[in-house]
Amino acid sequence: MSKFDTEVVVAGGGPVGFMAALLLARAGISVALLEQEAAISRDLRASTFHPPTLDMLDTVGLGAQVVAEGIPCPHWQIRLHPTGERAVFDLGILSKDTKHPYRLQCEQWKLAVAIADAVAAERKVNVMFGAKATGFRQDDDGVVVDVTSDTETRQLRAKFLIGSDGARSTIRDALGLPFEGETYPETTLLATTTVQFNEHLEGLSNVSYCWKAGGNFALLRVPGRWRVSIYPREDMPIDDQLTEEAIEASLQQIVSRPERYDIIEKRPYRVHQRIVPRYGEGRVWLAGDAAHLNSPTGGMGLNGGIHDAFELSAALIDVIVKGADIGRIALYDRRRRPMAREQILAQSDRNRARMRERDDTKRREILAGLQALIRDRNQLYAYMLKTSMIEGLRQAAAVN
Numbered sequence: 001m002s003k004f005d006t007e008v009v010v011a012g013g014g015p016v017g018f019m020a021a022l023l024l025a026r027a028g029i030s031v032a033l034l035e036q037e038a039a040i041s042r043d044l045r046a047s048t049f050h051p052p053t054l055d056m057l058d059t060v061g062l063g064a065q066v067v068a069e070g071i072p073c074p075h076w077q078i079r080l081h082p083t084g085e086r087a088v089f090d091l092g093i094l095s096k097d098t099k100h101p102y103r104l105q106c107e108q109w110k111l112a113v114a115i116a117d118a119v120a121a122e123r124k125v126n127v128m129f130g131a132k133a134t135g136f137r138q139d140d141d142g143v144v145v146d147v148t149s150d151t152e153t154r155q156l157r158a159k160f161l162i163g164s165d166g167a168r169s170t171i172r173d174a175l176g177l178p179f180e181g182e183t184y185p186e187t188t189l190l191a192t193t194t195v196q197f198n199e200h201l202e203g204l205s206n207v208s209y210c211w212k213a214g215g216n217f218a219l220l221r222v223p224g225r226w227r228v229s230i231y232p233r234e235d236m237p238i239d240d241q242l243t244e245e246a247i248e249a250s251l252q253q254i255v256s257r258p259e260r261y262d263i264i265e266k267r268p269y270r271v272h273q274r275i276v277p278r279y280g281e282g283r284v285w286l287a288g289d290a291a292h293l294n295s296p297t298g299g300m301g302l303n304g305g306i307h308d309a310f311e312l313s314a315a316l317i318d319v320i321v322k323g324a325d326i327g328r329i330a331l332y333d334r335r336r337r338p339m340a341r342e343q344i345l346a347q348s349d350r351n352r353a354r355m356r357e358r359d360d361t362k363r364r365e366i367l368a369g370l371q372a373l374i375r376d377r378n379q380l381y382a383y384m385l386k387t388s389m390i391e392g393l394r395q396a397a398a399v400n
C-alpha cells in the first residue's frame with residue numbers, strides 16, 4: 001500500500017484552490033481538496049477578470065462558459081462626477097496580445113462554481129467540504145496534514161500541500177510566515193442595485209472609477225446589476241455610513257431619482273496590502289490570498305491568484321509526474337512573488353491613491369495626463385499591457 005493517502009492536499013476551496021486541484025488532476029495527480037465551509041462561498045467579492053486570466057481559462061476549457069456568464073467590457077474609464085469628463089481606456093489595442101481584448105465583468109462565485117464543476121468530473125480529486133486544515137508537519141519524504149471536521153479529526157499523508165486558504169491562512173501561520181504590509185485605515189462599502197447607471201450617466205463604461213466632490217466611488221456592472229463601491233467620508237463615523245439611509249443618500253448623490261434604490265446586497269470590507277516574505281518551503285506552498293492581498297481597485301487579486309495556481313501546478317507537475325528535482329518549485333516563488341509585489345500590490349496601491357485624490361486641480365491634472373497618454377498609441381499600448389496584467393506575466397515567464 002502507498003505510504004500516501006493522496007499526492008497533493010489543497011487546503012482551501014476558493015477559486016485558487018479549485019483551479020490548482022483541476023490542473024493537477026488533469027495531469028494525473030491525485031488531490032484531496034479541503035474546504036472548511038459546507039459549500040462554495042457566494043460572497044460579494046471579485047467581479048473583474050483580465051484578458052490573460054481568460055486566456056488561461058481557455059486552456060482548461062472554461063473560458064467560453066465564464067465569458068457567457070459575464071459581460072465582456074472592451075473599455076473602462078476614470079471619470080469626474082458629475083461633469084462626466086473622462087479618460088476612456090480601450091482594450092482593443094491588445095487584440096494581437098490576447099484572445100480576449102476586454103475585461104470580463106462576472107461574479108467571482110460563477111467562476112468558482114465553473115471550476116468546481118470541472119473538478120467534480122475528475123476521478124483524481126476528493127473534494128471534502130466541512131473539512132478544515134488545522135496544521136501540518138513536513139519532512140524530506142512528505143507532509144502530514146491535520147484535518148478537522150464535525151465528525152472527526154484525522155491526518156492525511158501527501159507529497160505536497162498547497163495553502164490556498166485565503167487571507168487568514170492557517171497554512172501561512174503554520175509555516176511561521178509573517179504577512180508583511182499594512183491595512184488601510186478606511187472601510188469600503190460595496191452595494192448592489194438593479195438601477196442601470198449607464199442609462200443615466202452619459203458615456204459611462206461598465207467599469208468606471210469616479211471622483212466626486214470630497215470623495216470617490218466605483219461603478220462596476222455585472223449581469224443584471226451594478227455594483228457600487230462607496231469610499232467613506234472622513235467626516236462621519238463609519239457605522240453611520242453603513243445604514244440603509246446613508247447608502248441611499250450616497251447612491252442618490254451619484255444619480256438622483258425620485259424613487260428609492262433597490263439595494264440588493266451590501267457588504268463593508270477592509271483593504272489590505274500584504275505579502276509573505278517567501279511563498280513556501282519544502283513541500284508546502286501558498287497561493288492566492290494566502291500569499292498576497294491588495295486593494296480591489298483595478299481588480300487584480302483573484303486574477304493574480306489564478307495565475308499563481310497555474311504556475312504552482314506546473315511546478316508540482318514537473319516534480320511529481322516528470323521527476324524534476326524538488327528545487328524546481330522555488331521557480332514558482334521567483335516568478336510569482338516579485339510579480340505580486342511589484343505589479344499587483346504596487347499598481348493597486350497607485351490606483352487607490354489616485355482615486356483618493358481630493359484636490360480638484362490635481363484631479364484635473366491627473367485626468368489631462370491620462371487623456372494625453374490615451375492619445376499617444378505607444379504609451380497607451382504599454383499602459384494597457386501593464387494594467388491588463390499581460391506585462392507582469394511576460395516578465396515572470398522570463399525569470400529562470
Ligand SMILES: Cc1cc2nc3c(=O)[nH]c(=O)nc-3n(C[C@H](O)[C@H](O)[C@H](O)COP(=O)(O)OP(=O)(O)OC[C@H]3O[C@@H](n4cnc5c(N)ncnc54)[C@H](O)[C@@H]3O)c2cc1C
Binds near residue numbers: 013035049
Ligand atoms: C469587495 C471585493 C472585490 C474584489 N474584486 C476583485 C476583482 O474585481 N478582481 C480580482 O482579481 N480580485 C478581486 N478581489 C479579491 C478576490 O476576491 C480574492 O483575491 C479571491 O477571493 C482570492 O481567492 P482565494 O481562492 O485565494 O481565496 P478565498 O476566495 O478567500 O478562498 C479561500 C477558501 O479557503 C477556505 N479556508 C480557509 N481556511 C481554511 C482551512 N484552514 N482549511 C480549509 N479551508 C479553509 C475558505 O473557507 C475559502 O473558501 C476582491 C475582493 C473583495 C473583498
